[in-house]
Amino acid sequence: MNNTTNNFDKDHIWHPYTSMKDPLPCYKVKSCSGVYIELEDSKKLIDGMSSWWCAVHGYNHPVLNKAINDQVTRMSHIMFGGLTHDPAINAAKSVLDLLPEKFDCLFFADSGSVAVEVSLKMALQYWQNSSNTEKKEFVTIRGGYHGDTTGAMSVTDPDNGMHHLFKDFLPIHNFISRPETRFGEILQPQDTKELNEFFKKKHKTLAAVILEPIVQGAGGMWFYSSDYLVKLRELCDKYNTLLIFDEIATGFGRTGKLFAFEHAAVTPDILCIGKAITGGYMTLAATITSQKIAEQIGTLMHGPTFMGNPLATAVASASIKLLTNSNWQERVNVIECILRKNLLPVLASPLVEDVRVLGAIGVIETKHPVKIKEIQKFFIDNGVWIRPFGKLIYIMPPFIITPPQLQILCSVLIQSIQLKHFER
Numbered sequence: 507m508n509n510t511t512n513n514f515d516k517d518h519i520w521h522p523y524t525s526m527k528d529p530l531p532c533y534k535v536k537s538c539s540g541v542y543i544e545l546e547d548s549k550k551l552i553d554g555m556s557s558w559w560c561a562v563h564g565y566n567h568p569v570l571n572k573a574i575n576d577q578v579t580r581m582s583h584i585m586f587g588g589l590t591h592d593p594a595i596n597a598a599k600s601v602l603d604l605l606p607e608k609f610d611c612l613f614f615a616d617s618g619s620v621a622v623e624v625s626l627k628m629a630l631q632y633w634q635n636s637s638n639t640e641k642k643e644f645v646t647i648r649g650g651y652h653g654d655t656t657g658a659m660s661v662t663d664p665d666n667g668m669h670h671l672f673k674d675f676l677p678i679h680n681f682i683s684r685p686e687t688r689f690g691e692i693l694q695p696q697d698t699k700e701l702n703e704f705f706k707k708k709h710k711t712l713a714a715v716i717l718e719p720i721v722q723g724a725g726g727m728w729f730y731s732s733d734y735l736v737k738l739r740e741l742c743d744k745y746n747t748l749l750i751f752d753e754i755a756t757g758f759g760r761t762g763k764l765f766a767f768e769h770a771a772v773t774p775d776i777l778c779i780g781k782a783i784t785g786g787y788m789t790l791a792a793t794i795t796s797q798k799i800a801e802q803i804g805t806l807m808h809g810p811t812f813m814g815n816p817l818a819t820a821v822a823s824a825s826i827k828l829l830t831n832s833n834w835q836e837r838v839n840v841i842e843c844i845l846r847k848n849l850l851p852v853l854a855s856p857l858v859e860d861v862r863v864l865g866a867i868g869v870i871e872t873k874h875p876v877k878i879k880e881i882q883k884f885f886i887d888n889g890v891w892i893r894p895f896g897k898l899i900y901i902m903p904p905f906i907i908t909p910p911q912l913q914i915l916c917s918v919l920i921q922s923i924q925l926k927h928f929e930r
Contacts, residue, residue: 538565554901561786573824597819611800618754618780619653621791645680651725693733709745735770762865785825788818848916881927
């Protein structure tokens with residue numbers, strides 16, 4: 507990045523989760539193709555983040571390029587209030603065809619956070635219109651993350667999450683301990699005790715439970731037992747409480763199943779999806795529920811300006827078709843095997859607290875926070891793009907990544923541990 511553009515960016519543009527007073531360095535991107543990010547100086551980086559988990563097909567994909575180029579010649583945007591169009595209809599059909607039959611009503615949102623906001627409003631309005639006005643509270647598990655808007659922040663961990671600064675200004679909801687039983691293990695009794703007690707005490711005022719199924723994302727990259735979801739579904743049914751799953755980060759194959767709730771063979775009452783729905787081309791999300799719940803809600807008082815955007819929904823249909831017609835399960839399985847082979851031995855390091863792998867997600871939790879500025883430069887210098895946070899160095903690569911490319915990602919990640927880029 508030349509000095510002029512570098513200084514303007516640094517002085518005037520606020521990047522995510524950083525300070526204008528002392529911002530972290532930003533590296534200027536010239537182009538992207540496949541799994542490669544090309545910087546302004548022509549250095550190519552293997553992408554280990556799928557652009558925050560959404561670019562599952564990689565970049566500059568000809569099928570997705572064609573979908574969006576074809577659509578822009580017809581219309582790039584039209585309001586969704588009182589009007590509709592084929593791209594939105596086709597995208598809705600594509601999504602609902604992937605889901606259990608109970609899901610038949612879909613509300614398009616323009617980001618994952620908004621999809622979560624809509625899910626909370628759906629739950630509240632459902633109970634209001636059911637003449638059960640006491641049910642106004644939500645509960646979730648600690649360590650979760652649901653977005654950066656106000657309602658989403660209110661159901662994100664208020665003490666250990668990134669939004670703790672706002673805890674005194676947000677609506678007050680309920681938080682219980684996250685399940686400590688790991689994915690693949692039988693749920694331990696201590697993980698259900700608090701859950702049972704909470705439902706007995708609070709069910710009369712509880713509108714819904716909201717959580718990320720199986721994988722907690724930005725709140726800590728924790729993978730927990732699928733049995734917990736089974737237990738949760740039983741309690742919600744018993745105590746007449748809605749169950750909301752936030753699959754924004756996990757949907758569309760990331761965990762080895764098309765949706766993470768499939769690991770537990772249970773379904774929620776309301777489902778939030780986003781991120782990979784367009785293959786990373788456009789911002790789009792959706793909140794989905796059943797006809798029964800939708801009819802009880804009635805008129806939903808929400809309508810984003812860019813709801814059902816034709817460009818976004820056109821590329822969403824193309825991305826879903828591209829995914830479902832591919833051998834994505836085999837690819838994710840290969841990614842998981844390579845991640846396990848390379849990352850699990852790192853547990854032997856005295857600098858490492860834990861290693862977790864599931865599907866196309868690999869996580870190394872260190873004992874000390876990483877030095878972001880220092881470790882980011884190391885990754886760039888070694889030809890990879892990995893964006894750690896806190897004590898977590900993780901990779902979520904595009905599904906099209908080849909074994910040799912993934913091997914490079916893993917090798918550089920392991921080297922970063924050995925070079926001790928940590929706060930003390």
